[in-house]
Amino acid sequence: MDLDALVLAALAARDRAYAPYSGFRVGAALLCASGRIHAAANVESASYGLTVCAERNAIARAVFEGDSQIVAVAVSADCDRVVTPCGACRQVLSEFAGPDLVVVMTNTHGKREVTTLGALLPHAFTRTTHLDPNAKTTPNLSKDQRNDS
Numbered sequence: 001m002d003l004d005a006l007v008l009a010a011l012a013a014r015d016r017a018y019a020p021y022s023g024f025r026v027g028a029a030l031l032c033a034s035g036r037i038h039a040a041a042n043v044e045s046a047s048y049g050l051t052v053c054a055e056r057n058a059i060a061r062a063v064f065e066g067d068s069q070i071v072a073v074a075v076s077a078d079c080d081r082v083v084t085p086c087g088a089c090r091q092v093l094s095e096f097a098g099p100d101l102v103v104v105m106t107n108t109h110g111k112r113e114v115t116t117l118g119a120l121l122p123h124a125f126t127r128t129t130h131l132d133p134n135a136k137t138t139p140n141l142s143k144d145q146r147n148d149s
Contacts, residue, residue, distance in 0.1 A: 001072060003114070006031050007106050009039040010074040013054065014108070017041035021048070026077045028054035028085075032067035055089035059096060072102035082106055082113045085120065093117055094124035 006029050014027030021044050029039040040057035055075060062068065073093060077083035082105035085093065093101060099118025106112045117124075 001031065001102065003072070003074065003102075003104050006037060006072055006074040007076065007104055007112065009037050010054075010076040010104075010106065011108065013039035013041045013058075014076050014078075015041075017054070018043045020044060021046070024077060024079075026054040026075065026083060028058045028076075029074045030058045030062050030067075030070050031072040032062055033069035033071055034067050036062075036065070036067055038062035038065065038067060053086060053089050055085050056092050059092055063096075068096055070097040070101060072104065073097075074104040074106060076106040076108060078108040080107070080109075082111050087121075090117065090121040091125065094121055094126060099124070 009029035010027040012027065013029060014025050017025035017027065019025045019042060026042040027039065029037050031037055038058050038061045040054055040061050042052065042054045043057060044051045055073060070093065075083050075085055084105050085103065094117060097117060099116060101117035103115050103117055103120060104112060
């Protein structure tokens with residue numbers, strides 16, 4: 001797993017962020033089981049609650065392009081500490097990856113920390129832990145598309 005390439009993709013995505021209100025530009029890059037990297041940036045809205053984080057934009061892009069099994073994610077922003085995925089992004093990441101997902105948190109100054117989604121979100125709300133996996137409202141996903149961790 002080439003974490004350096006993943007971080008570079010997140011840094012490059014950060015440059016495409018739309019953050020006119022906060023100025024806090026974030027880039028994220030996902031490595032999927034297919035070997036493809038999907039990158040995206042945060043997109044803000046004047047109605048702040050409608051802002052979409054870089055990680056969720058990258059997930060949407062990956063799913064749209066046919067990848068739903070995430071192996072690793074890198075997140076980067078210009079801040080003193082490394083940037084971490086927010087709580088909403090952690091939960092959405094858990095929809096497509098298990099607790100062993102590699103999470104690379106970086107900043108634009110070269111700092112890097114690596115952890116797992118399980119360490120960041122130890123009690124994720126998932127299909128198998130909180131919902132009936134056989135319920136009729138369950139999307140028609142193949143076993144390979146479901147990450148029932």
